[in-house]
Amino acid sequence: MANGYSGGRVILEVRDVIKQFKQYDSVVTAVNRANFEVCDGEFVAIMGASGSGKSTLLHVLAGLDRPNSGRITLRGNEITAMNADDLAVFRGNYIGVIFQSHNLIPQFTALENILVPTLMCNKPDFSYEEHLKKLVSTLRIADRLHHLPSELSGGQQQRVAIARALINRPQIVFADEPTGNLDRDNADEVLSLLLRTKEVMNQTLIMVTHDRSIAEKADRIFEMENGDLRPLRQ
Numbered sequence: 001m002a003n004g005y006s007g008g009r010v011i012l013e014v015r016d017v018i019k020q021f022k023q024y025d026s027v028v029t030a031v032n033r034a035n036f037e038v039c040d041g042e043f044v045a046i047m048g049a050s051g052s053g054k055s056t057l058l059h060v061l062a063g064l065d066r067p068n069s070g071r072i073t074l075r076g077n078e079i080t081a082m083n084a085d086d087l088a089v090f091r092g093n094y095i096g097v098i099f100q101s102h103n104l105i106p107q108f109t110a111l112e113n114i115l116v117p118t119l120m121c122n123k124p125d126f127s128y129e130e131h132l133k134k135l136v137s138t139l140r141i142a143d144r145l146h147h148l149p150s151e152l153s154g155g156q157q158q159r160v161a162i163a164r165a166l167i168n169r170p171q172i173v174f175a176d177e178p179t180g181n182l183d184r185d186n187a188d189e190v191l192s193l194l195l196r197t198k199e200v201m202n203q204t205l206i207m208v209t210h211d212r213s214i215a216e217k218a219d220r221i222f223e224m225e226n227g228d229l230r231p232l233r234q
Helices: 054-061 084-094 110-120 128-138 154-166 184-201
Strands: 010-023 026-039 043-048 069-074 095-098 172-176 204-208 220-225 228-233
Touching: 010 054, 010 204, 026 054, 026 204, 026 228, 043 054, 054 172, 054 204, 084 095, 084 110, 095 154, 110 128, 110 154, 128 154, 128 184, 154 172, 154 184, 172 184, 184 204
Parallel strands: 043 204, 043 220, 095 172, 172 204
Antiparallel strands: 010 026, 010 069, 220 228
């Protein structure tokens, strides 16, 4: 497989993806013809300096933003061809997103934040209650579920954000600098938790990070520079 990883079926296929923004009188190309594939169960890290386009690429791959051109196929479904409603349903069923800034709803408790995705997507084939128990136990936030985000530490907020991203048992998780606002100990612990849940739930993980020690744990590493994506380790 070109630009590929030799383990398992392809779950994500990216072809000639371009994302541009208008900035004053000029056009900035944040993602310049990205082409790659990701296999089921793989951990892929994307590195790059601030402003290199890596977060923009992640948001486009996760269906949070639309590319100007190109094709993104996830689980055999071309998400770039979906309308907004179909894409929202698809994301709810198969995609989890973890943000650096947590993006928790300040008026909701930790538990209410975690359960938000279940309100938009109902999967009758598994027990949310049982899955919730496993998540909060693994992430060690059982005693913080009824606290507001303002009453939680940064590490605890990120654990809540991870639980929210994983509550629907997504097949692919996109993580945008999930340890960027944490100290070294918390960063290592959050990464360990992510990798543990990835293995338990047999998920694919695509992570943007500036931390080389985190990227080194990935199956493959890509680097972005001025919108161009290139493999650092295959």
